[in-house]
Amino acid sequence: MITLENIVKTYGSGERAVTALDGIDLHVAAGTISGVIGLSGAGKSTLIRCVNLLERPTSGRVEVDGVELTRLDTAGLRAARHQIGMIFQHFNLLDSRTVYANVALPLELMKMSKAEIRERVLPLLELTGLASMAERHPAQLSGGQKQRVAIARALASRPKVLLCDEATSALDPHTTTSILALLREINQKLGLTILLITHEMEVVKTICDQVSLIEGGKLVETAEVGRFFTAPASQAARAFINDYLELEIPPELLERMGERGDGRAHPVVRLTFGTESVDRPLISHLSRRFDIDISILQARVEAIQSHTLGLMIAELIGDPETTAEVIAYMQSIDLDVEVIGHVPGNE
Numbered sequence: 001m002i003t004l005e006n007i008v009k010t011y012g013s014g015e016r017a018v019t020a021l022d023g024i025d026l027h028v029a030a031g032t033i034s035g036v037i038g039l040s041g042a043g044k045s046t047l048i049r050c051v052n053l054l055e056r057p058t059s060g061r062v063e064v065d066g067v068e069l070t071r072l073d074t075a076g077l078r079a080a081r082h083q084i085g086m087i088f089q090h091f092n093l094l095d096s097r098t099v100y101a102n103v104a105l106p107l108e109l110m111k112m113s114k115a116e117i118r119e120r121v122l123p124l125l126e127l128t129g130l131a132s133m134a135e136r137h138p139a140q141l142s143g144g145q146k147q148r149v150a151i152a153r154a155l156a157s158r159p160k161v162l163l164c165d166e167a168t169s170a171l172d173p174h175t176t177t178s179i180l181a182l183l184r185e186i187n188q189k190l191g192l193t194i195l196l197i198t199h200e201m202e203v204v205k206t207i208c209d210q211v212s213l214i215e216g217g218k219l220v221e222t223a224e225v226g227r228f229f230t231a232p233a234s235q236a237a238r239a240f241i242n243d244y245l246e247l248e249i250p251p252e253l254l255e256r257m258g259e260r261g262d263g264r265a266h267p268v269v270r271l272t273f274g275t276e277s278v279d280r281p282l283i284s285h286l287s288r289r290f291d292i293d294i295s296i297l298q299a300r301v302e303a304i305q306s307h308t309l310g311l312m313i314a315e316l317i318g319d320p321e322t323t324a325e326v327i328a329y330m331q332s333i334d335l336d337v338e339v340i341g342h343v344p345g346n347e
Ligand SMILES: Nc1ncnc2c1ncn2[C@@H]1O[C@H](COP(=O)(O)OP(=O)(O)OP(=O)(O)O)[C@@H](O)[C@H]1O
Pocket: 011, 012, 018, 019, 020, 038, 039, 040, 041, 042, 043, 044, 045, 046, 047, 199
């Protein structure tokens, strides 16, 4: 439904030129929800604004629903944009208009009759839970309600694609959850394709089918969300996920890790394991097989759509040869294992 091919976007020229996007290729399948995640300045806003040509790429090809937008003239682009709705972090509503009139605005611009507009707007207010608020003004609404108005307005022209530019970043966690649920509902009910950008892994985890990580204007990795979390292919994705899922190292352990080992120090490892390993009694298996003790210091299980991700910080209590063997074995069975320090042994 959305295809970006070798998109380059450079702001400014000469010595001041900034390359915000550097050869982006991305495909979003019809009816799916796709997220682009990255740190501040990575190029997310530029990327999403290139999809409807709010920002014109310096080079490359943008195709939405079979139409190559980058080849259209102004009139063609205006028409094609009816297929692409967009919502923003700060809602961008008109304060002087009521909720109803905000949602009606794009239809007025399309020169629809009042009756036709009414026929479109009322079901949208119903769908977005705003039916009782039609005559209110934006100033009388909460952030979540304002974003609902923006969603209803974006849907008014019956687009096939919805672009969401940090749509939940200004909202509290509870309201974020309800807006994400609404986006999922319209994705399913209307078959709408959604592309969103966010710096929040929680958003990706909750709603996306596919995720792409962007760094320094380049797409580092694109994957189905469960795979992204459980088997990231790139070092950058791994670091991003570790930051998000970071297990706190107990202060008492940090203190002990700071002490000098005596050659018999025990390794402390961070383990990450996917669905298959979560379901196995791994720790008791390792303990029996290698005759060592494993002290679990922190653990948590995350459900990510149909996948399960286990995280654990553990101390391997045994002699150096055996613990090295255990670590090698863990790696061989596809556990993600990282030695994060050593604590002095007691023997
Ligand atoms: N209009 C502009 N003129 C010049 N440089 C720009 C412009 N807009 C963005 N940039 C630069 O392009 C790069 C990417 O910016 P962009 O806003 O797309 O990143 P982002 O990932 O959305 O960041 P954030 O999450 O902070 O909004 C940055 O280095 C930024 O400074």
